[in-house]
Every structure is written in C-alpha cells, then in structure tokens.
Amino acid sequence: MPGIDVMTVLTLAAGGGFAVTLLRAIGRPVPLWLLAMPLPLSAAVNLLVKRPIFLALAAAAGTSAVGPTSPLWFIVAAWLLAPFSEESVKLATLFLPVVRRLMKDGESALLIGTAIGLGFGLGEAAYVGFALGLRTDLAALPWYAFFPFLGERMAATFIHGALTSIVAVGLWRGWRATISAYLAAVGLHAAANTGPMLAQVGFISSDFASFLKDSGESCASPLPFESTRSMRAAASPRPTATYTRAVRFGAWNSSMRCDTCFFTAPSLIASSPAICLLA
Numbered sequence: 001m002p003g004i005d006v007m008t009v010l011t012l013a014a015g016g017g018f019a020v021t022l023l024r025a026i027g028r029p030v031p032l033w034l035l036a037m038p039l040p041l042s043a044a045v046n047l048l049v050k051r052p053i054f055l056a057l058a059a060a061a062g063t064s065a066v067g068p069t070s071p072l073w074f075i076v077a078a079w080l081l082a083p084f085s086e087e088s089v090k091l092a093t094l095f096l097p098v099v100r101r102l103m104k105d106g107e108s109a110l111l112i113g114t115a116i117g118l119g120f121g122l123g124e125a126a127y128v129g130f131a132l133g134l135r136t137d138l139a140a141l142p143w144y145a146f147f148p149f150l151g152e153r154m155a156a157t158f159i160h161g162a163l164t165s166i167v168a169v170g171l172w173r174g175w176r177a178t179i180s181a182y183l184a185a186v187g188l189h190a191a192a193n194t195g196p197m198l199a200q201v202g203f204i205s206s207d208f209a210s211f212l213k214d215s216g217e218s219c220a221s222p223l224p225f226e227s228t229r230s231m232r233a234a235a236s237p238r239p240t241a242t243y244t245r246a247v248r249f250g251a252w253n254s255s256m257r258c259d260t261c262f263f264t265a266p267s268l269i270a271s272s273p274a275i276c277l278l279a
Helices: 003-025 041-061 072-094 106-133 143-173 175-200 206-220 223-232 241-248
Strands: none
Touching: 003 106, 003 143, 041 072, 041 106, 072 106, 072 143, 072 175, 106 143, 143 175
C-alpha cells in the first residue's frame, strides 16, 4: 500500500476520533451522523464547482496557471474561489430541514455547525489523500514521510469546524446575522489562504507562507471552545526539502494536472480533475 494511503487512513482515524471526542466534550451530545453527512461535499465542490469556474477564469485570462505573470483580477478570483464555494456548500447543508430542526438555541447551532464543518474537513482529507495517491513521484516515499499531511489535514479540518460554527450561529440568529457570519467565514478562509497564494505568485517564500498558514489555523481552531463558554456563561526521518516544496507549494494549470500540490493552500491536485483549494 502506498505511504500516502497509509497516512490518509491514519489521518481519518485520528481526525474522526478527535472530532467525536471534541463534540462530546464541549457541549450537549450531537448526532454523529452530522459528521458523516458532509463527507462527500469536498469532492463534489471541487469536481462540480471549482474546476469549471477555474477553467472559465483561466480561459478569460488567457493563461493556464496562477503565477507571477497572471493578471491581478485572475489571482484575486482564484484566491476567493475556495472561500466562497466551500463556505457556500457548508451553508447550504445547514439549511437542510433535517439539520435546521436541530438548532434549538445558540449552543446547539454552534455544535451542529462545528460537526458539519468537521465532517467536511474529514472528507477533504480523504479527497486530497486519494488524489496524492495517484502521484507516481510520491509512490516510493514511506508512510512516515507524510506526517506533514496528517498535521495540516488535522488543522484544516478543525478550522472548517470553527468557520462553519460561526455561520451556524448566524443562521440561528436570523437572516442579517447569517449574511454577516457567512461573509466573516469567507474572510477568515481567504485570510488563511493568503500566504500560500502570495507564495504562488512569488511575493513571499514558501516557508513564510507556511508560517502564515499555520498561524491562522492555530488562531481559528479554538473558536468553538470560546463561543461555547460565552453561550453557557517521534524520531521519524523528516521529509526532504525537495518533498516539502513539491507537496506544499505547487502550480495550478487549466489542464487539471500539475507537478506539485498544496496540502492546505489554494491548489490543484495532481492527476485529479479538480481544483482543491483547501481551508
């Protein structure tokens, strides 16, 4: 079994177990099917929404990739594509009657939003892991070389949970609060992707972009804990520098293939017919 497949299974097991523990620890019990329901959404939004939109934007810009020579409007549009599309599909899930009926007060809304976001993040981890498994240049790497994948997918999963909890509470409060919460989630999502996008166009180094990304995720992840309080009143070898650059900071192109890929940045998964702009 390829190393990335092993690490994907470990990531889903660790992320799923921690998500269940988190939902049980921070408030009243939440139906666990809320974690399972959004699992296919990441693949769906990548294949059916972001891919065709990116292709249309790239055709209009007369380019095949986001890079230093890309038009400014194209860079901005590509940067905002993931925040708007992913936060929209999670908001649509919250509107489902079977989910909406469970929002009886602010705390239940927050916990339900957290569960939906965590489930989306776990599905995203599975989708990214599957796409990376198609990469022949990564097939020879041992499973422990993919520990960055586990850490970054865990962080991305919980930032999805935090952002969706904000939107869910807004939805419980009313339409005006829903719009404000949705725009706040989109803004935070875009802010988390700013560093990698700046690295993509050559404004900052990939290491600094990684620092910005990880810092943003660390700040956002505790949001459900803080909101709940207010409502209640190893010695493994390190991946080589070449591997780190290859997997974290890659190039988009309109043929839906690329030599490299982001784990938690705006990205195009190699050998996959989708644009995977991640948390």
